Amino acid sequence: MMSASRSSLKRGEILCICGENGAGKSTLIKILSGAETPSSGTIIYEGEEIRFQSPDHAHRMGISTVYQEMVQIPEMSIAENIYLGRYKKRFGLIDFNDAVVRTRELMKRIGLTLDPNTKIKDLSLAKRQLVEILKAISYESKIVIFDEPTSSLSEEETQILMDVIFKLKEAGVSIIYISHRLNEIFRISDRITVLRDGRVAGTVLSSESNIDEIIWLMVGRNLEQQFPKEYAELGETVLEVKNLSGGIVYDCSFSLRAGEVLGFGGLVGAGRSELMELIYGARRYDSGSITYHGRDLKKISPLKAIESKISLVPEDRRRQGLISILPIRQNISLSYLKELSRYGFMKLKKESRATEDIFDKLHIRAPSVRTLVNKLSGGNQQKVVLARSLITSPDILILDEPTRGIDVGTKVEIYEMINQLAASGVAIILISSDLPELLAMSDRIVVMKEGTITGELTGADMNETTFMKLATLGEEVHDSRISS
């Protein structure tokens, strides 16, 4: 995967590594953390050449990794997770108290105040990540590697994480930070190394570089715009949601017009995905109404939604979107089987043609539609999920975090696709936690907080300040409702 790359890391430095999906970031991390052995080349660590035999070996040498997907035991406490397998023993029994005390000390070092006895399952995603960091410190690590730590964190949580990272840096720990979020990278890094096609495309000092240069290094060409937004002509109202409630969603009303890109913003857990699940029929709503093309939608299921041309690209592509052990073709055709069959029998040729068409149109990078989905990179996997929705030619397309964890190049392709769809009259709902993306790509933004809609942004109001006010304070709603 990787070939001939050279990079270095100084003590107390924050080095960011970025690159498109498939550029070799994951492979690099795996090699550095001992999960994979390099086929050639050397790692010089503290002046000596070293070859990590296993993750445990790397750990003991002072290199820890905080992975994107965390490996924690939800039923165990923070302290237990940190000292798992390394408990101090007393008379052959585990001294849990010792682990708790030591965890408190670790927390003090980075200014955290959590109860070490809290179970992991009761923590937010961000806090779990902090626990992983504690674990890294507990090994007295000299290098801590972060693999896209903020991809599922809110703005606020990201800030907390950044503060902790700066504290580590002050303590002389070197950081390797991998992220897709360019703004973030500039905020924290000293230097940035860009990977492309498994090689180092360039290393720059953050203070002397800018986003455009990084993008240029990443894709090898200039991207005219990071967000190539086009405004389509708006048609009639296709969807009217009134006072919808169910689960954590409470009293939500909004409407959507053909050709419109309606953004949904809010902090993680604001209930945006849950609201869409009610509309899409993945969950039943308790009260309120959904009017679609002038008629009421009742007792919806995903199947009925798809048949009435409402399509959803879910938030978590691996858990909710893909059937990764199946080939691309079977994944794409899944929502469209009825049209690709007669009397229940598949028209295999028609299926091949239809899936190959969309496979080419979305530029999915894979040898063929027979390739298994689990062999694809994140960006291409996302395109497969998109293809499944697009093949049904929906009137309403709900995109839940469609660009999360994918590279800049693919992001732009997705933005262009959104433009095209809107221009052809598709109504699009775009949920995104990437604020610049949301502000740039939406015609109008609905802001949610704690399961309800706190406001709507249009025109000049579509800026970060107004957005954050609505997302965190809920200015417009005066609040007995929320607190009750």
Added chain:
Amino acid sequence: MTQESARKKPGKNLIQRLFSLSYSGLIIITLVLVILLSVVTPNNAFLQPNNLLNVLRQVSVYGIMAVGMAFVMISGGIDLSVGSVAGFSGCVTSLLVTNEVMSLMPSMLVGVVSGLLSGVICGLIIAYTGIPPFITTLSVQISVRGLAYIVANGKPIGNLPKNLLNLGVGSVFGVPIPIIFMVLFLLMGALILNRTTFGRTVYAVGGNRTAAHLAGVNVKKVTILVYTISGVVSAFAGIVLAARNVSAQPNAGVAFETEAIAGCAMGGVAFDGGSGSMSGVALGIILMGIINNGMNLLGISSYWQLVVKGLIMVTAVIYSMRNSKRNA
């Protein structure tokens, strides 16, 4: 890519593809066994056409059951009730025919419908209550076995009419009828799995239930249907079994579920669902037959046969798991 390498590619791919099949380990093991057995058995006994037919005839009932089991397993479940269902349906059909309540066809239909009902019940419980398939079908296995004893009054049912017996011991153009049934079921299974929309959804549900649901697959319906198929298929297998044994016995088919599951597992059907094929299952079943037959010919005691069968099964499954990991 140069022209030459482009031309070479397909050939290389064919071999690669053969070796990357989830049951390629099985093909190798089968070939090795066949060669070994044809060399070591006295008088070339193994390769005699009659013996080969015998291999297939011995596994035909398991083979039929494995077809239904494959549907369940690919959808991510398991069906432990198949043996009991076979026993029950064998008894019901035989009772109706021998007591001349109905003629053969309607009696068989009643037997098969009993399997269908049992499958529907399993499917409904699993789809709507979320009780794990293992527990659900184990419970059904126990209850249905009880029902078999009740309808048969605890005694074997003999004196089966000739037309029923024919299903188990007869042959067409020298090919025993059970084998023909097994082949037909395998072909039908392959057709449904590969060529129908339903087949597609079975793989999808087994591969990722949540994603399948969100993609518009009626997961509950698929779940109910796979257990129904398994019930119907096992009930039919039960009738053939009764005919082969020349009498229906309420305890017929005990532990047959392990044979059906073993056949599927050896044939590369994943235990966590989402992958597997009828050609693999066919090979798995044939391999089991070869092992039994070969060891019989070699005069190995049946106790040792069990030990060896277990070892070969675990080897085949390890190989197929490694293969699928390498492909991942």
